[in-house]
Amino acid sequence: MAECNLESKAFYNAIHQDVLIGSRCKDCGHVSIPQRLICRVCHSDQAEQIEFSGFGTLATFTVIYVPPTEMVEAGYNAKNPYCVGIVALEEGPRISAQIVGLDLADPGKIKIGMPVRKTVVERGPEDKRKKVLAFEPA
Numbered sequence: 212m213a214e215c216n217l218e219s220k221a222f223y224n225a226i227h228q229d230v231l232i233g234s235r236c237k238d239c240g241h242v243s244i245p246q247r248l249i250c251r252v253c254h255s256d257q258a259e260q261i262e263f264s265g266f267g268t269l270a271t272f273t274v275i276y277v278p279p280t281e282m283v284e285a286g287y288n289a290k291n292p293y294c295v296g297i298v299a300l301e302e303g304p305r306i307s308a309q310i311v312g313l314d315l316a317d318p319g320k321i322k323i324g325m326p327v328r329k330t331v332v333e334r335g336p337e338d339k340r341k342k343v344l345a346f347e348p349a
């Protein structure tokens with residue numbers, strides 16, 4: 212389990228530096244996000260770290276009206292919902308993140324397949340502010 216923690220720590224540290232990282236298997240070319248020490252496809256341990264462009268398309272989404280505590284503290288509620296989507300990165304893998312910059316008054320106008328790009332949102336109390344991966348319309 213220690214290896215998993217190291218992996219996610221590197222991923223989140225990179226987010227803080229506004230970089231989206233993952234890994235590519237040197238044996239079969241499979242691309243993962245976050246990075247993986249062992250390839251999910253061919254089980255090779257020959258992975259190299261890569262940096263994603265941050266561009267992709269919206270694969271699916273949902274609008275959250277009843278948020279978990281952390282998002283309530285960030286100011287979201289039934290009258291101020293937020294969107295979470297699955298983004299298909301142009302390099303292949305998919306990742307879930309908040310999608311910002313959308314008009315949530317009419318979620319029917321949000322289009323599957325629309326181009327999006329990486330951004331970050333800051334959350335948490337003043338002394339424990341953290342950057343979180345998000346995407347916005349490109």
Ligand SMILES: [Zn+2]
Pocket residue numbers: 236237238239240241250251252253254255
């Ligand atoms: Zn592989």
